[in-house]
Amino acid sequence: MKKILRWIGISIAVLVISIAVLLGSMRFHDGPLEIFSGGPFTTGTLSAAPDDWSFLKDRSTIEFQTMDPAQSRTVWLATFDHRLFVVSGYMTTNYGAIWKQWPYYLEADDSVVLRIDGNLYEQRLQRIMSGPEVIPVLNEFSRKYGDGEAASEDSVASGYTWMYEVVNR
Numbered sequence: 001m002k003k004i005l006r007w008i009g010i011s012i013a014v015l016v017i018s019i020a021v022l023l024g025s026m027r028f029h030d031g032p033l034e035i036f037s038g039g040p041f042t043t044g045t046l047s048a049a050p051d052d053w054s055f056l057k058d059r060s061t062i063e064f065q066t067m068d069p070a071q072s073r074t075v076w077l078a079t080f081d082h083r084l085f086v087v088s089g090y091m092t093t094n095y096g097a098i099w100k101q102w103p104y105y106l107e108a109d110d111s112v113v114l115r116i117d118g119n120l121y122e123q124r125l126q127r128i129m130s131g132p133e134v135i136p137v138l139n140e141f142s143r144k145y146g147d148g149e150a151a152s153e154d155s156v157a158s159g160y161t162w163m164y165e166v167v168n169r
Contacts (some may be wrong), residue, residue, distance in 0.1 A: 030042040030043055031063050031072045032073045032074050038072045038073070039070065039071065040071070041120060045119055045120060046119075047120060047121060049121045053166070054081060056116070059070070059077065059116075061076060062074065062087060062113045062114055063115040064086070064113065065113045066106065068105065068108060068109050080136045083133070083166070085163060086163075086166070087138075088161070088162045089162075091103065091159055103162045106127070106164070112125050114166065116138050122169050123151060123166050123168060124166075124168070125167075127164055128156070129156060129163075130153070134163065138152070
């Protein structure tokens with residue numbers, strides 16, 4: 001029995017160390033890998049941002065990089081009125097506080113780089129707390145990723161959901 005417990009302990013230790021090495025090495029990777037945050041972008045062509053982001057309407061994710069720290073991630077997106085929006089939900093939950101760090105990085109520096117189809121767009125993420133775009137944007141997120149139920153402006157106003165519009169630097 002002791003031998004079995006020893007091998008189980010060794011297996012768990014190897015698994016934990018492997019995960020730690022994977023997550024640590026991702027900080028040096030050119031961009032994110034799905035749910036794993038990555039390092040700063042090292043490839044892509046610097047491009048002027050489009051005036052109309054509608055071409056992303058049916059895209060499920062985009063990549064973006066914060067400046068400080070220089071980390072990249074994938075996020076869900078919504079377009080409305082030719083504009084581009086991203087959100088971070090669960091911001092008032094315990095697991096959201098651990099899982100969702102990038103919105104806090106934007107408080108010091110809201111500059112980001114988007115990487116879409118190999119193009120790099122230097123932009124800013126401007127937080128939206130209220131306004132006429134909140135409900136249509138939340139409804140678009142619900143259509144794309146949720147159960148299709150009507151969204152509530154309260155989630156943005158209360159800080160549970162942080163909504164950002166992509167704007168020019």
